[in-house]
Amino acid sequence: MTATTSSLIEVRGLHKAFGDQEVLKGIDFTAEEGTATALLGPSGSGKTTVLRSLNVLETPDAGAVRIADASIDFDHLPDDKSARRREIKALRARSGMVFQSHNLFPHMTVLQNLVEGPVLVQGRAADEAEVDARRLLEQVGLAGRESAYPAQLSGGQQQRVGIARALALKPQVVLLDEPTSALDPELVGEVLSVIRDLAQQGWTLVIVTHEIRFAGDVADQVLFLDDGVVAERGGAEVLTDPQQERTKQFLRRVLEAR
Amino acid sequence: MHISHIVPWLVVPLLATASLLGLSGPAHAADGDPVVRVGTEGTYPPFTYVDPRSQQLTGFDVEVIKAVAKKAGWQLKFVQSPFDAIFPALDAHRIDVIANQITINPEREARYLFTQPYTYSHGVIVTSADNDDIKTLADLKGRTAGESETSNWAQVARDAGAKVKSVDQFAQAAALLVQGRVDAVVNDNIAVLDYLASTGSTKIKIRRDVEGEVSKQALAFRKSDKALRDQAEKALAELRADGTLRKISEKYFSADVTVPNSGKVKVKGSDTRNTAEVVRDSAWPMLRGVIVGTIPLTVISFLVGMVIALAAALARMSANPLLRLPSRFYISVIRGTPLLVQLFIVFYGLPEIGLKIPSYPAAIIALSLNVGGYAAEIIRASILSVPRGQYEAATTIGMDYAQSMRRIILPQAARIAVPPLSNTLLSLVKDTSLASVVLVPELLRKATDAASSSTEFLPVYAFAALYYWIICWLISLAQNRVEARLERFAV
Ligand SMILES: Nc1ncnc2c1ncn2[C@@H]1O[C@H](COP(=O)(O)OP(=O)(O)O)[C@@H](O)[C@H]1O
Numbered sequence: 001m002t003a004t005t006s007s008l009i010e011v012r013g014l015h016k017a018f019g020d021q022e023v024l025k026g027i028d029f030t031a032e033e034g035t036a037t038a039l040l041g042p043s044g045s046g047k048t049t050v051l052r053s054l055n056v057l058e059t060p061d062a063g064a065v066r067i068a069d070a071s072i073d074f075d076h077l078p079d080d081k082s083a084r085r086r087e088i089k090a091l092r093a094r095s096g097m098v099f100q101s102h103n104l105f106p107h108m109t110v111l112q113n114l115v116e117g118p119v120l121v122q123g124r125a126a127d128e129a130e131v132d133a134r135r136l137l138e139q140v141g142l143a144g145r146e147s148a149y150p151a152q153l154s155g156g157q158q159q160r161v162g163i164a165r166a167l168a169l170k171p172q173v174v175l176l177d178e179p180t181s182a183l184d185p186e187l188v189g190e191v192l193s194v195i196r197d198l199a200q201q202g203w204t205l206v207i208v209t210h211e212i213r214f215a216g217d218v219a220d221q222v223l224f225l226d227d228g229v230v231a232e233r234g235g236a237e238v239l240t241d242p243q244q245e246r247t248k249q250f251l252r253r254v255l256e257a258r
Numbered sequence: 259m260h261i262s263h264i265v266p267w268l269v270v271p272l273l274a275t276a277s278l279l280g281l282s283g284p285a286h287a288a289d290g291d292p293v294v295r296v297g298t299e300g301t302y303p304p305f306t307y308v309d310p311r312s313q314q315l316t317g318f319d320v321e322v323i324k325a326v327a328k329k330a331g332w333q334l335k336f337v338q339s340p341f342d343a344i345f346p347a348l349d350a351h352r353i354d355v356i357a358n359q360i361t362i363n364p365e366r367e368a369r370y371l372f373t374q375p376y377t378y379s380h381g382v383i384v385t386s387a388d389n390d391d392i393k394t395l396a397d398l399k400g401r402t403a404g405e406s407e408t409s410n411w412a413q414v415a416r417d418a419g420a421k422v423k424s425v426d427q428f429a430q431a432a433a434l435l436v437q438g439r440v441d442a443v444v445n446d447n448i449a450v451l452d453y454l455a456s457t458g459s460t461k462i463k464i465r466r467d468v469e470g471e472v473s474k475q476a477l478a479f480r481k482s483d484k485a486l487r488d489q490a491e492k493a494l495a496e497l498r499a500d501g502t503l504r505k506i507s508e509k510y511f512s513a514d515v516t517v518p519n520s521g522k523v524k525v526k527g528s529d530t531r532n533t534a535e536v537v538r539d540s541a542w543p544m545l546r547g548v549i550v551g552t553i554p555l556t557v558i559s560f561l562v563g564m565v566i567a568l569a570a571a572l573a574r575m576s577a578n579p580l581l582r583l584p585s586r587f588y589i590s591v592i593r594g595t596p597l598l599v600q601l602f603i604v605f606y607g608l609p610e611i612g613l614k615i616p617s618y619p620a621a622i623i624a625l626s627l628n629v630g631g632y633a634a635e636i637i638r639a640s641i642l643s644v645p646r647g648q649y650e651a652a653t654t655i656g657m658d659y660a661q662s663m664r665r666i667i668l669p670q671a672a673r674i675a676v677p678p679l680s681n682t683l684l685s686l687v688k689d690t691s692l693a694s695v696v697l698v699p700e701l702l703r704k705a706t707d708a709a710s711s712s713t714e715f716l717p718v719y720a721f722a723a724l725y726y727w728i729i730c731w732l733i734s735l736a737q738n739r740v741e742a743r744l745e746r747f748a749v
């Protein structure tokens with residue numbers, strides 16, 4: 001890892017198989033600080049697995065991941081279990097994750113969902129974490145809903161809380177896995193606009209999405225995945241002027257489906 | 259899952275268990291007199307019974323052993339036990355002497371040490387009043403007799419060719435006879451006379467004496483306790499010489515049964531109360547059984563059981579086979595064997611390999627292990643029913659295994675687990691009644707005492723049922739409140 005030491009994210013040679021099924025067959029990419037990277041590709045192409053490799057929810061079979069100063073070389077994992085755990089913990093601390101199905105903690109209020117990580121894991125003072133949490137809720141347009149339980153919110157509101165929860169840990173990177181695909185169409189807009197704001201504020205984002213137009217708007221980098229490899233990459237122009245046949249086909253299918 | 263997270267969960271119940279193991283009975287009182295534990299039924303009037311008015315253990319045998327203790331300089335500790343558990347209790351060193359009209363016979367003499375007899379009596383055959391078919395012992399052939407399984411009377415009935423229906427105490431045998439469920443009862447003439455005098459029953463009557471010589475009853479000791487037996491022997495001789503034995507006997511029987519050919523025995527009846535009095539008198543002792551037995555047994559066993567269950571559930575889900583397999587085995591054994599058998603193993607079985615656990619801790623250990631096995635599967639299923647995404651979300655905000663369990667998974671699992679765990683708790687309340695077989699003075703034991711001295715089975719057991727039902731009803735109320743609290747976040 002020499003030429004790109006300035007990149008915030010660096011992914012090299014990721015391989016992952018589930019049983020006999022090879023899902024990732026060597027994924028490489030880098031992302032600069034303050035940019036948004038969009039991961040596109042047909043269902044089952046490995047997008048989620050790439051994202052989950054970045055915070056080791058999946059453990060790749062080979063390759064390396066670095067975010068800022070935390071890195072794991074999956075080819076040379078430390079033998080010592082606790083050393084391995086320390087590495088994973090350090091890498092995880094660099095990113096926050098927004099799930100397709102939000103995965104909010106249903107037994108905690110909105111505010112508790114946000115302060116749980118900062119207080120319990122990062123050891124921050126509760127009142128200070130609360131002030132931050134309220135500001136974040138305001139930012140995602142949910143001021144006043146602090147004491148609601150997740151089940152009392154709409155899908156779009158839930159996903160915005162999910163985003164705020166990821167931000168509450170002040171990560172260097174926010175990972176979003178199809179943040180709008182579980183939502184009713186009329187709720188998609190409010191969530192996308194929150195993510196647009198994040199990009200404008202300079203958060204480093206990695207987003208798996210099928211929203212082509214949205215990706216074209218916010219993405220500084222587009223990675224098109226197919227069958228476990230990056231089939232095409234480039235700036236947002238990849239979406240309007242794809243070079244690879246597989247990319248063209250995919251985009252045609254997605255746009256027709258709209 | 260990591261072993262280090264499991265260990266504290268496992269250590270706590272083990273330590274609790276170990277500290278309970280240390281609680282065996284003291285061998286000597288503070289002032290140096292030996293403490294001698296006396297096994298007696300307490301349900302065999304007029305020899306050994308709980309006086310309905312004073313609630314004190316009393317009776318002919320009880321007074322005799324007390325007089326012996328006074329002469330021999332013993333301190334006594336009475337342990338009430340069903341007859342069939344008395345010899346096992348002596349073998350297991352839970353008691354040191356039996357004072358319970360133990361008839362001397364060759365089989366028992368081979369295993370135990372006896373004093374000289376302090377009662378001479380004879381067996382009688384009892385049948386229902388309208389049954390004229392049974393006139394002699396020989397007529398018992400092919401009939402059924404109600405007897406304590408391990409008593410000499412059971413042996414007499416069996417030798418005569420009768421089928422023996424096993425009962426816990428004489429009052430049950432009498433009830434079976436009155437209800438026509440057995441054809442006859444063979445028992446001591448004095449016990450039968452007491453029953454007739456107490457109940458005024460005309461439904462059963464004594465057919466005739468059992469043929470053969472009189473039977474002799476004495477105190478029984480372990481073979482290894484010769485010194486103790488000799489002290490008792492000496493004391494009995496003195497009591498006989500100074501007339502004390504005769505005085506005790508005349509108080510109960512208006513005759514001296516401590517010598518052969520006592521003459522005509524008259525028994526006042528140890529209990530002549532009517533039903534209302536019986537219910538009134540037994541209400542408080544049974545409530546005491548609830549307070550000192552049923553409730554603490556339930557609460558402690560449930561709490562300890564929950565800790566065991568959580569540890570077993572987490573171990574069962576572990577990737578490590580050294581945790582997973584023992585846990586599976588434990589759960590399988592607990593769920594695959596009757597609680598009564600588990601109780602017997604802990605209380606009567608373990609002493610044979612040197613683990614002597616007093617009755618109360620033994621009951622708690624058996625009940626806790628039992629609850630733990632059932633609740634482990636409930637907790638495991640509840641944890642598994644929490645969506646995987648919850649665990650992942652906790653992981654991505656940096657929680658480790660223990661934190662995500664404590665803060666995220668278990669609170670959600672609790673909501674799912676409360677209704678089935680409440681069922682487990684309700685079952686436990688009722689299962690504590692089995693602790694009576696390991697001699698814990700809980701509600702059922704108290705009810706049985708009251709029923710046997712009064713022979714008023716219906717009102718006494720109905721009253722006991724009422725107590726159980728009230729406890730369970732209160733638990734259901736508490737369950738509703740807990741559920742409402744846990745439901746507040748689910749809209
Ligand atoms: N935990 C898993 N076990 C087995 N197969 C999996 C697992 N996760 C993903 N896969 C498989 O890996 C392939 C890629 O999955 P994924 O990364 O979720 O694709 P995408 O997000 O691009 O739709 C799919 O065929 C999926 O079925």
Ligand SMILES: [Mg+2]
Pocket residue numbers: 047048049178
């Ligand atoms: Mg996916």
